[in-house]
Amino acid sequence: MKNHSMMYQEILEQPQAIARCVGYNEETLEKLAEQIRILEPVNVIIAARGTSDHVAHFAKYLFELYCHIPVSLAVPSVFTAYEGNIRMGHSLVIGISQSGMTADVLKVIRAARSQGALVVGITNHAESLLAKQCQFHLYCNALEEKTRRATKSFLTQLFLIVQLVQRVSENSLLKEGLQYLDEVMRAAFALEDEIDRLAVRYRFMEECFVLSRGVTYPIGMEAALKLQEAARVRAHCGSVADFNLTIADPNVPALMIGVDRKTNSDIRRTLDRLNRYGVDTLLITNDPELTSYASAALLLPEWCNHISGSFAATIVGQLFACAVAGCKGIDPDAADR
Numbered sequence: 653m654k655n656h657s658m659m660y661q662e663i664l665e666q667p668q669a670i671a672r673c674v675g676y677n678e679e680t681l682e683k684l685a686e687q688i689r690i691l692e693p694v695n696v697i698i699a700a701r702g703t704s705d706h707v708a709h710f711a712k713y714l715f716e717l718y719c720h721i722p723v724s725l726a727v728p729s730v731f732t733a734y735e736g737n738i739r740m741g742h743s744l745v746i747g748i749s750q751s752g753m754t755a756d757v758l759k760v761i762r763a764a765r766s767q768g769a770l771v772v773g774i775t776n777h778a779e780s781l782l783a784k785q786c787q788f789h790l791y792c793n794a795l796e797e798k799t800r801r802a803t804k805s806f807l808t809q810l811f812l813i814v815q816l817v818q819r820v821s822e823n824s825l826l827k828e829g830l831q832y833l834d835e836v837m838r839a840a841f842a843l844e845d846e847i848d849r850l851a852v853r854y855r856f857m858e859e860c861f862v863l864s865r866g867v868t869y870p871i872g873m874e875a876a877l878k879l880q881e882a883a884r885v886r887a888h889c890g891s892v893a894d895f896n897l898t899i900a901d902p903n904v905p906a907l908m909i910g911v912d913r914k915t916n917s918d919i920r921r922t923l924d925r926l927n928r929y930g931v932d933t934l935l936i937t938n939d940p941e942l943t944s945y946a947s948a949a950l951l952l953p954e955w956c957n958h959i960s961g962s963f964a965a966t967i968v969g970q971l972f973a974c975a976v977a978g979c980k981g982i983d984p985d986a987a988d989r
Contacts, residue, residue: 658799659984669794669804676793684788685819693744699726699760700748703802707809709870718821728756741767750805752780776805799985829959836960840967851975859886864909875969882984883977892922902930910937911961
């Protein structure tokens with residue numbers, strides 16, 4: 653099925669967006685990583701909304717796992733609705749916004765800057781207010797997103813977080829994930845025909861669960877949002893660690909993301925339990941053994957790790973949401989109601 657939507661075209665542009673992002677930010681990333689190592693911040697505070705907030709959750713996992721720095725996600729309404737005053741002077745504070753114009757993110761950043769915090773902005777607009785408010789600006793360089801379904805900006809924001817944490821931590825797993833990124837993205841796009849076939853199967857889906865765990869949990873959050881935005885599916889994201897099986901329903905499919913060897917065993921146990929409830933499950937995984945537990949599966953290369961696998965699963969989730977929208981006769985580019 654040929655997809656002519658702008659969302660689809662922008663999904664296809666993501667490898668080129670990543671390539672542009674690499675060259676533009678190399679020097680800034682090196683200087684920022686050095687500054688973080690010198691500062692040794694007691695914590696990281698991240699302010700974001702919407703899709704960018706999913707990147708913030710991903711960043712929390714990476715900073716805590718590989719830099720051993722505790723991370724908190726700012727509650728912007730504390731600064732806006734309640735005019736709160738949070739102590740941030742010894743923190744690394746990161747604002748993430750596609751437009752760089754999100755008012756409550758800007759308020760957090762301004763407060764942090766006034767207190768002497770190390771302030772970083774990640775945006776897709778080099779001349780935005782957020783970019784100008786920060787000591788360091790990481791630019792997605794994804795070009796304009798003509799549809800409201802943030803695809804290129806999400807993946808490039810994710811990429812910049814991995815690049816930054818890898819430079820600060822010098823971790824080999826992160827380096828490996830980045831090294832094979834091009835190859836694993838090609839593998840994700842190679843699944844497109846299979847995704848289109850599965851979209852036909854799920855074209856009547858009005859509601860679903862999206863389940864994962866650990867580092868890939870924010871990827872599930874983003875997949876659920878894309879299903880909501882593009883295909884008008886009531887997608888509920890959760891961790892398999894918290895999922896209440898009493899709400900499992902044979903009429904409500906579950907999209908599972910299992911591309912992390914540390915948590916794939918938890919995905920398998922949840923799949924096994926969902927099978928007992930007669931739930932239709934669609935699995936995105938890098939583990940061939942897991943596929944036998946799912947009703948349908950999209951298999952990524954077994955060698956990809958939780959980092960490169962997260963990028964691949966993101967692309968697969970985007971393509972699936974776009975394809976389901978097409979099968980439903982919904983324009984994924986249509987403005988929100």
